[in-house]
Amino acid sequence: MAAPFVEEIQSRWPMAALPDAAALERLARNSPEQLAGVRVVITNGSTGLSAAQMDALPALRLVCSYGAGYENINLAAADARGVAVTHAPGVNNATVADHALALMLACARGLPALDRAVKAGHWLAHRMARPAVHGKRLGIVGMGNIGALIARRAAAFDMEIAYTTRGARPELPYRHVPDVLELARASDYLVLACPGGAATRHLVNAAVLEALGSKGFLVNIARGSVVDTAALMQALERRTIAGAALDVIEDEPALPPGAALLDTLILTPHISGRSPEAQLAQHEVLLANLAAHFAGGPLRHALA
Structure with missing residues (x-):
C-alpha cells in the first residue's frame, strides 16, 4: 500500500497499525494480547487470512481485501465466525488488460x-x-x-480470439473451447486471466505447454499458482515454447532458478493492476468500507 494511503488511514483511524508480514508474524507469536482488540484486517488475495489467523483475533469483525482477489481468505471460516469480508472488484480491470497486451507485445517482439x-x-x-x-x-x-477487456483490445489487432471457461458466454463474439489443452493447441498466444486458488493450481502444466508449441507464447496476469513453474522453466530452456511474459510467479518475489538467464522470459513485479487511477479507486472502496463498518452502515462488495 502506497505511503500516502497508509498515512490517510492512520489519520482517520489513529489506532490503525499496518505492519509488514514479518512484523505480523512476530506479533501473533509474542503479543497475543495486542491482537485481542483487532476488529479489522486489511489484506489481499495473495496474502489472505486463514482460519488459524482469525482464531488469534477474537474481536475480528471485518476483513477487507485490498483489491479484487480474495482466493486465500478463508470465507467459510469468516462466515462461521460472523466476520464480514469485502473486496474491490473491477477497479483495476482496464489496467490489468492494458498490461496483458503490453506483455504480449513485449515477448512477441523481444x-x-x-x-x-x-x-x-x-x-x-x-x-x-x-x-x-x-x-x-x-x-x-x-x-x-x-x-473480456483483453479480448476487446486484441480485436483491435485483428486477432482470432478463443477462450476457455467452465461455461460459455454466448453473448460474446468469441469461440468457446472446452478445455485449456485444446485452447493451447489452437493458440499462438495463451493469456491467463483466470482466478487463482486450488481449482486452477497448475492448470498450465507440461502438457499444456507442449500443446502451445515452439512458436507459442504464454502470458500470465492471473496468479502465479496457475502455472507449474518447474514445467515452464523446462519448456523455456528446451525451447518447447517460444517465450513467456509473467506478471506473477509462484513463491513471488523469489525467482525460479535460472530465470535471470533466459532472454525468452519477461518478468514484471506483480504490477499489472497498478496505475494511479486503479490504486486510488481501490483505496476509495477500502475507505468506504472502513467508514461503513465503524458507523454500522452497509458494506460495498461484501463476500461474506
Whole structure:
C-alpha cells in the first residue's frame, strides 16, 4: 500500500497499525494480547487470512481485501465466525488488460532483449525478424471482466480470439473451447486471466505447454499458482515454447532458478493492476468500507 494511503488511514483511524508480514508474524507469536482488540484486517488475495489467523483475533469483525482477489481468505471460516469480508472488484480491470497486451507485445517482439542489445552497441546483429501479433490466434483462459477487456483490445489487432471457461458466454463474439489443452493447441498466444486458488493450481502444466508449441507464447496476469513453474522453466530452456511474459510467479518475489538467464522470459513485479487511477479507486472502496463498518452502515462488495 502506497505511503500516502497508509498515512490517510492512520489519520482517520489513529489506532490503525499496518505492519509488514514479518512484523505480523512476530506479533501473533509474542503479543497475543495486542491482537485481542483487532476488529479489522486489511489484506489481499495473495496474502489472505486463514482460519488459524482469525482464531488469534477474537474481536475480528471485518476483513477487507485490498483489491479484487480474495482466493486465500478463508470465507467459510469468516462466515462461521460472523466476520464480514469485502473486496474491490473491477477497479483495476482496464489496467490489468492494458498490461496483458503490453506483455504480449513485449515477448512477441523481444523488446527487453532488443533494448539491452542496442544500448550495448549491437544494432545490426539483432535486426532479425520477430513474430507479429496482428492476425494471430489468441487463447484466453478465463473470460471474466478482465478476460473480456483483453479480448476487446486484441480485436483491435485483428486477432482470432478463443477462450476457455467452465461455461460459455454466448453473448460474446468469441469461440468457446472446452478445455485449456485444446485452447493451447489452437493458440499462438495463451493469456491467463483466470482466478487463482486450488481449482486452477497448475492448470498450465507440461502438457499444456507442449500443446502451445515452439512458436507459442504464454502470458500470465492471473496468479502465479496457475502455472507449474518447474514445467515452464523446462519448456523455456528446451525451447518447447517460444517465450513467456509473467506478471506473477509462484513463491513471488523469489525467482525460479535460472530465470535471470533466459532472454525468452519477461518478468514484471506483480504490477499489472497498478496505475494511479486503479490504486486510488481501490483505496476509495477500502475507505468506504472502513467508514461503513465503524458507523454500522452497509458494506460495498461484501463476500461474506
